[in-house]
Amino acid sequence: MYGLINEAVKGFVLHHHGPAVWTTIHTKAGAPESFAAMSPYDDAITYNLVGAASEELHLPMEQVLKAFGEYWVTNVAVAHYGTIMSRSGQNFVDFVRNLDHMHQRIRVTFPNYTPPSFRVCEVAPDLLQIDYYSERVGLLPLVEGILVALGRHFGEDVTVESIESQPQGLPCSRLMVRHRK
Ligand code: HEM
Structure with missing residues (x-):
């Protein structure tokens, strides 16, 4: 990535644990201390960092990814990509409907990237099915964290339920996402 x-x-x-913990985590992961933002790295580096953080912080990987997703929205997306964010939707539902367009638009900046894709279906006025x-x-926990934080950003209370474990043979992960003002 x-x-x-x-x-x-x-x-x-x-932000959450300070420089000494970062030194332990990147060393444990066999990863460099810092990264060139616009260069691609092997995915294994990202997975190793999350794995090392999980060990060092005594938290399950899922919890680390979820918390990272929340951090990503507030401290990276909104803070550094505010224009892209505000052009992608003025409310939670419009924004998630536009996620693919948003990732497509920034392909100019990240020409070799493999972004995710989302199919959004409005099941009820307060319920989305997101594939x-x-x-x-x-x-998937990263997506859950991002969605919860996006809800907060747009002033909505968002709860996410994964129905991934159901034997539906889907080529995607399915989330039921409830959102309330
Ligand atoms: C303007 C803000 C955003 C920027 C600049 C951005 C950019 C990126 C970049 C560069 C990657 C790495 C892909 C690669 O290097 O191959 C990525 C991955 C990802 N993005 Fe975004 N993104 C943004 C917002 C979002 C939002 C709002 C979501 C909502 C769910 C999201 C979901 C993801 C996920 C889940 C991945 C992990 C890759 C995967 O699932 O395969 N991103 N994004």
Whole structure:
């Protein structure tokens, strides 16, 4: 993944736990201390960082990814990509409907990237079914964290339920996302 993702993992650890913990985590992961935001890195580096953070902080990987997703929205997306964010929707539902367009638009900046894809279906006025397609495994908790934080950003209370474990043979992960003002 592009270096800015690994830099964001670093920012997340520094923000919550400080520089000594970051040194332990990147050393344990066999990863560099810092990353060039616009260069692609092997995905293994990102997974190793999350794995090392999980060990060091005594938290399950899922919890680390979820907390990182929340950090990503507030401290990276809104803070550094505010224009893209505000052009992608003025409320939670419009925004998530536009996620694919948003990732497509920034392909100019990240020409070699493999962004995820989302299919959004409005099941009821306060309930979305979101299908998450990715070439990567294990990042569903990241999506959950991002959605909860996006809800907060747009002034909505968002709860996410994964129905991934149901034997539906889907080529994606399915989330039921309830949102209330
Ligand atoms: C303007 C803000 C955003 C930027 C600049 C951005 C950029 C990126 C970049 C560079 C990657 C790495 C992909 C690669 O290097 O191959 C990525 C991955 C990802 N993005 Fe975004 N993104 C943004 C917002 C969002 C939002 C709002 C979501 C909502 C769910 C999201 C979901 C994801 C996920 C889940 C991945 C992990 C890759 C995967 O699932 O396969 N991103 N994004």
